[in-house]
Amino acid sequence: MDPSLYLPYFTTLISKLxxxxxxxxxxxxxAFTGFGRPGKTLLIQQxxxxxxxxxxIKGSDLFGIEGLNLPSFCTEDFSLERLESLKIxxxxxxxxxxxxxxxxVTSEVQRLHEMLIRSGVRPLTVLTKIDAVSExxxxxxxxxxxxxLGLTRMQVPQVSSTQKWGLSELxxxxxxxxxxxxxxxxxxxxxxxxNLKQKHANxxxxxxxxxxxxxxxxxxxxxxxxxxxxxxxxxxxEIGSYYGFDLSPKRALEFIxxxxxxxxxxxxxxxxxxxxxxxxxxxxxxxxxxxxLALGKTAQIWFQRGQNLTAKQLRDLHxxxxxxxxxxxxxxxxASSKDSxxxxxxxxxxx
Ligand SMILES: Nc1nc2c(ncn2[C@@H]2O[C@H](COP(=O)(O)OP(=O)(O)OP(=O)(O)O)[C@@H](O)[C@H]2O)c(=O)[nH]1
Ligand SMILES: [Mg+2]
Numbered sequence: 001m002d003p004s005l006y007l008p009y010f011t012t013l014i015s016k017l018x019x020x021x022x023x024x025x026x027x028x029x030x031a032f033t034g035f036g037r038p039g040k041t042l043l044i045q046q047x048x049x050x051x052x053x054x055x056x057i058k059g060s061d062l063f064g065i066e067g068l069n070l071p072s073f074c075t076e077d078f079s080l081e082r083l084e085s086l087k088i089x090x091x092x093x094x095x096x097x098x099x100x101x102x103x104x105v106t107s108e109v110q111r112l113h114e115m116l117i118r119s120g121v122r123p124l125t126v127l128t129k130i131d132a133v134s135e136x137x138x139x140x141x142x143x144x145x146x147x148x149l150g151l152t153r154m155q156v157p158q159v160s161s162t163q164k165w166g167l168s169e170l171x172x173x174x175x176x177x178x179x180x181x182x183x184x185x186x187x188x189x190x191x192x193x194x195n196l197k198q199k200h201a202n203x204x205x206x207x208x209x210x211x212x213x214x215x216x217x218x219x220x221x222x223x224x225x226x227x228x229x230x231x232x233x234x235x236x237x238e239i240g241s242y243y244g245f246d247l248s249p250k251r252a253l254e255f256i257x258x259x260x261x262x263x264x265x266x267x268x269x270x271x272x273x274x275x276x277x278x279x280x281x282x283x284x285x286x287x288x289x290x291x292x293l294a295l296g297k298t299a300q301i302w303f304q305r306g307q308n309l310t311a312k313q314l315r316d317l318h319x320x321x322x323x324x325x326x327x328x329x330x331x332x333x334x335a336s337s338k339d340s341x342x343x344x345x346x347x348x349x350x351x
Pocket of ligand 1: 036037038039040041042043056058064066128129130131132159160161162163
């Protein structure tokens, strides 16, 4: 059977299904400020991709701010005082204060820090260009941060945008400081921590799995298959959106067919089980839930690997995920622990 013949039908069904993942309520408001040229632009590009729409502004006193969705304001006469009076940082979800490790904690850095604290902003202070200083200089800087800004080593992430050091840790620190309503949007947009993406994509896989179980309880044999497939297509396209892939329903359907989920002998067996009175329904529901979980996990790993898996690798991966899902349906997290270890080696989703 060529599943794509049914694509228009599935697409209609998908449009009737509620979304599995939260939709961002508001655009992300994340600001990067600092004195001099601490690497604001490069860090934003490393964290959020070089297509991130950055607004940048800098005064002649060399205090600058860059970020996403900053309010528009006049660049003339920009200064630290203007930054304070316009309350720009107060209206951000989070402000990062970047300190250039090559210039250290200067009096200007201290002035900016004090202004932020005075404005009620709890900045995330970050040491940048850490690749350009020696170990002993780094330790001296940490001490300066403690003495002059009252921040401990643990409170000051250290990064190098050029060497891609500390970026996934920084993304996780940003995520944890953001209001809950912005965390999902940030997890999607950032491109350095696969763990964050996984953490946010996992609940949608579990939700789809539960819904698949419920759909499979539908009373007519063969009646639930289209809806189940539509749900799985939706799940796969939504997982893809976390990893920056805008997958069409057709491509998601091809993926399902490639890994060998649905449409085959197992699906017919699952439908046949329903003919057994009583327990048959529960078995069928469990099979659908575990199958959807395994499919979601397989898709997630496929996206994590930049869709670079052969059909055979996908089928093997899916078989393994199915085994895990049936073995331990209540703890789907374990299905991907091996993969998240692999993922942590990848600093950029493009690499
Ligand atoms: N060694 C090193 N250099 C860096 C790093 N990040 C940025 N730079 C360099 O520092 C300079 C300034 O980087 P930008 O990202 O433009 O800094 P900025 O804060 O946006 O500067 P302005 O837009 O001029 O205010 C560039 O020459 C970068 O290549 C880093 O992690 N390590
Ligand atoms: Mg810049």
